Structures are given as C-alpha cells and as structure tokens.
Amino acid sequence: MNLALLFDEDFVTRDRVILRGRRLEHIRAVIGVSTGDQLSVGRVNGQMGLGKVLRLTDSEAELIVTLDQQPPAPLPLTLLLAMPRPKMFRRILQTSATLGIKDIWLINSYKVEKSFWQTPWLSDENLRENLTLGLEQSKDTAMPSVHIRKLFKPFVEDELPALLNGKQALVAHPGTATPCPTHLDRPAALCIGPEGGFTPYEVGKLEDAGCQSVHLGPRILRVETAVPVLVSRLFDACL
Known part of the structure; x- marks a missing residue:
C-alpha cells in the first residue's frame, strides 16, 4: 500500500x-x-x-x-474484457486499476463458463476492495467504473457502437494480420477475449461494431499477462 x-x-x-x-x-x-x-x-x-x-x-x-x-491523469482507455476465470479476476482488476484504467466492461463470450458469473468477486463490496488495492498500489484516487453485461450479442449490437464513438477501437485476436499499434495519442477501446480467445463469430460482430483486430505476435498470452502488455504498448503513460 x-x-x-x-x-x-x-x-x-x-x-x-x-x-x-x-x-x-x-x-x-x-x-x-x-x-x-x-x-x-x-x-x-x-x-x-x-x-x-x-x-x-x-x-x-x-x-x-x-x-x-491531484491524482495522476487517467488513461483514455475503455477496457472490454470477457469475464475471466475467478482465480485470475482479482489480479486483473487490481492491475487494471493500477494502470489507470477507469472504464471497465465485463462481457460474455462463448468460451466464458456460466459459473464464472457466480463468483463472489463480482459483488459491489469485493469489486471496490480490489479496485482500492490497485489504486493504493499506484497512488491514485479516481475509482474505476465496472459495468457487467452477460449477453454478448445485445451488448455488441445495441450498446457497443455508441461506446466506441470517437475512439480507436481494437480487439486483441491472435493470428490476425495487423500488429497492435503503439504510442496512441487519442482515446481508445480495447477488447480482450477469454482464455482460448473470441470465436470467429464474436470477432466478426466486434469488427462490425467498429473494432479492428490486432495481434501481439506469435506468442499466446494468458489474459492476466495480455492486459498489462497490451495497455503498456498502447499508451506511453503506463511506462
């Protein structure tokens, strides 16, 4: 602390x-x-x-x-994260807060097990506690907002296009042709899938909503590793 x-x-x-x-x-x-x-x-x-x-x-x-x-400036990033395994969810939440992410959306995916949504770590009390730990680590005071969306298609079709408006929207997906950009100087939105990745259908829906698929190279990273690697690549303020 x-x-x-x-x-x-x-x-x-x-x-x-x-x-x-x-x-x-x-x-x-x-x-x-x-x-x-x-x-x-x-x-x-x-x-x-x-x-x-x-x-x-x-x-x-x-x-x-x-x-x-004044606290440090927030990252101009909206993080859209397929609900992770509960055992790594706490660490990802704390890391996201430490990096300065203030807008976090937990979304569903075909490869997200239904039991993940039953974790007690999603309670308001536990969300606040883990976000607090992340803020205390990085000496920050601005509490992130966490939004939960358990239905993929309605969210992507009805809410996501407006959420992406004015942002450089990316979906991290191994095997695509475009490398993840660096040194962004504008607001961005980053979608990260579950262990095993988004399905082709889901990637297509995210692209239809305005996202560009990008990769980090040939290595496949765990979600808890991919989050800080991607964010630090996008924004110099994390370094």
Whole structure:
C-alpha cells in the first residue's frame, strides 16, 4: 500500500479520519508507523496528500490529513474484457486499476463458463476492495467504473457502437494480420477475449461494431499477462 485510500465514511471532521481493519493493520505491521509519523493518503475521487498520525491503538488510527495534490491523469482507455476465470479476476482488476484504467466492461463470450458469473468477486463490496488495492498500489484516487453485461450479442449490437464513438477501437485476436499499434495519442477501446480467445463469430460482430483486430505476435498470452502488455504498448503513460 503506497497510499491509504480514504472513503467518505472515514472522515470524522473535515480534515480528520479514523482508519480501521485492513488499512490499520497495514500501516501498523507493514509500514510500521508510530504516533507523529506521516504517510501518503488520498480521498476517493478527490485529492491526495499527507496524513499525520495523531493517535494509534490496536483498534484504530486517527489521522489529520492535508489533501492538496491531484491524482495522476487517467488513461483514455475503455477496457472490454470477457469475464475471466475467478482465480485470475482479482489480479486483473487490481492491475487494471493500477494502470489507470477507469472504464471497465465485463462481457460474455462463448468460451466464458456460466459459473464464472457466480463468483463472489463480482459483488459491489469485493469489486471496490480490489479496485482500492490497485489504486493504493499506484497512488491514485479516481475509482474505476465496472459495468457487467452477460449477453454478448445485445451488448455488441445495441450498446457497443455508441461506446466506441470517437475512439480507436481494437480487439486483441491472435493470428490476425495487423500488429497492435503503439504510442496512441487519442482515446481508445480495447477488447480482450477469454482464455482460448473470441470465436470467429464474436470477432466478426466486434469488427462490425467498429473494432479492428490486432495481434501481439506469435506468442499466446494468458489474459492476466495480455492486459498489462497490451495497455503498456498502447499508451506511453503506463511506462
């Protein structure tokens, strides 16, 4: 945790907060703070700054905070991701938040098992927790939005064309002729399929909606690897 992310409910006055639970344990056991020490803090969807520890007990930490710094600029990227396996979903979500992605769409695909949608990691509480971990890692405060669409065809036909408007739209698909572009200077949308990839039908529907198929070369990457590789290739701000 490189920054303690503060939520509205943490504030007891305009400039004082109480931390409990995971964040308290982290600053005590990992950072090793004591009364009087300072640490990096930031308010969700607000500014960043410093917090000074006024009081530290086994159950809570009271900080006085000064928030006077802007968070890093978000990536101008919409990420459309076929719902991953639950065991890797947490890592992908945290990585996406760390990279500065603010608009995440979880979509269905033929190769997405129905059981994936039953994972408890899709609950609002767990989504917030994992996005928070990603933001704390990268010292950011702007909470990403996560949209869930369980029906592929209605989403691609009815919503996706408008979502892609004004963006360079790409679908990562091994075996296509065009390499993934680099050094983008405009908003983009990136579609990444499940393990095994999108089906030819799905790639065709994505192309009909305005996406261009691109590849990363002959190697086939796991989704959790493909996300940071593709995003860092597209945008210099990730490097």
